[in-house]
Amino acid sequence: MSSETREAGPSTSTAERAEADADAPETAGTADADAGNDAGGEDGKTHPDRTVLIAAVGFLVLCLGVVLFGVLRGGDEDRAEPKAPTASVTYEVTGEGTVDLSYQGASEQGTAETVSGARLPWKKTVEVPLGENPVIRITLGEQGGQARCAVAVRGRHVQSATAAGEFGRATCSAPLPAPAPEASG
Structure with a gap:
């Protein structure tokens, strides 16, 4: 083959x-x-x-x-700018009933946050950029009553105020130190 x-x-x-x-x-x-x-x-x-x-x-x-x-x-x-250093701020409102309130620090734009008809007691902790002045404003309603606002920075009580009567108002604030300048290397 x-x-x-x-x-x-x-x-x-x-x-x-x-x-x-x-x-x-x-x-x-x-x-x-x-x-x-x-x-x-x-x-x-x-x-x-x-x-x-x-x-x-x-x-x-x-x-x-x-x-x-x-x-x-x-x-x-x-390229984004580094976040600004912040401080922990606690706002507290005590009393009975409801209040209208506004506080600074919850928004990154620096605008005040508002709460209408907040039931008491009310408490909120936010971060506020250093150099800003955290502030809370409370307004009682037509029924009046009594409410107390307080501000604590980094857990330390700074200021308190009391609102009483019909449409009573109170404001609490605390200065925060300016941020330390950046060290250049």
Whole structure:
């Protein structure tokens, strides 16, 4: 049996085909053509190397997109001004009934927060930027009564005041020290 006969037969094994290729140098071109067909090409299949290459390029594009998104979105955080140092301030209103009140420190814009008809006793702890003056204002309603406001900075009582009678008012405040200047290095 010649090497040509072995290749032409449909029941040849891979080992027989490899042996035939070694025996007959003229069939090496045929084996390369067969390998090309197995890897794709004329029959419409993609090459495995191309599939891996396409997947790798897609992965790199995805990674580049994530990095660019992080750089573009996170760039502002590096340039943002550091937060101002703050002090813990506790506002407290005692008495009976309800009051309208406003206090400074709960919003970063420095505007006062207001609470209408707050049930007593009422207490709130907020962070106030150093250099600001935390303040709470209380106003009694038409029914009058008596209410006391108090301010504590970092747990230490600073001031208190009492409102009494119809539409009685009281204000409590406390100065906070200015922030220390930054040391330049």
